[in-house]
Amino acid sequence: NPGNVAASAEVTLLTDSGIQQGLSTPIMVGPDQYVWENIGHFAHGSVVIGLHVQTSSGQVAAAVWQGPASGSGGTWLPQAAAPAKQVVIPGLTTASSAARLFVAVPGAADAQVKVVAVTAHGAFLPYGPTPQDAPAGASSSFSLAALGTSAEALVLTSNVPITAGVVVPGSGIGSFSAGAAPVTGQGVIAGNPASG
Numbered sequence: 001n002p003g004n005v006a007a008s009a010e011v012t013l014l015t016d017s018g019i020q021q022g023l024s025t026p027i028m029v030g031p032d033q034y035v036w037e038n039i040g041h042f043a044h045g046s047v048v049i050g051l052h053v054q055t056s057s058g059q060v061a062a063a064v065w066q067g068p069a070s071g072s073g074g075t076w077l078p079q080a081a082a083p084a085k086q087v088v089i090p091g092l093t094t095a096s097s098a099a100r101l102f103v104a105v106p107g108a109a110d111a112q113v114k115v116v117a118v119t120a121h122g123a124f125l126p127y128g129p130t131p132q133d134a135p136a137g138a139s140s141s142f143s144l145a146a147l148g149t150s151a152e153a154l155v156l157t158s159n160v161p162i163t164a165g166v167v168v169p170g171s172g173i174g175s176f177s178a179g180a181a182p183v184t185g186q187g188v189i190a191g192n193p194a195s196g
Helices: none
Strands: 007-015 018-020 027-029 049-057 064-066 075-077 084-090 100-105 111-119 122-124 132-134 138-143 151-168 175-178
Touching (some): 007 138, 084 175, 100 111, 100 132, 132 138
Antiparallel strands (some): 007 018, 007 049, 064 075, 084 151, 100 138, 100 151, 111 122, 111 151, 151 175
């Protein structure tokens, strides 16, 4: 909480089993303070999780650590752009046929999601022309085995607002990429080449 008033953060979990109400009370964060919450036990065995954090008072910056609580062998997950009918996921590292696409549908209507893979050799439809079904109020997972190692980005088009991300398994937890907001002015892309 970077502000000078207390913040009340409400967290909703969208899982492959639907919305989980485990965090039934807001997380209170005092001014110039931070708190962390282990959300693993709120997932109730779900494999796919999307998180929505919003405040009813004050303001917060939120981040998610995937991995052991000790901070070793895990990674910070990227924050996805706000739900939209078109989502672009850039910067894929498609070194594995085990890559998976995750789609969260926060609204009350099911999503029909068309996926286009963008490569240096042109675009193609990894699932063919048929849209993928993603249920409302839940997160879904789809295999990206058809991408091979050629895709550099995904463009998702949906009939309702969605948010999405990709995980590529690898050493440790692997790599993650999420739907990005468009760059409408100057932009900076930061990297850390020190350790691959």
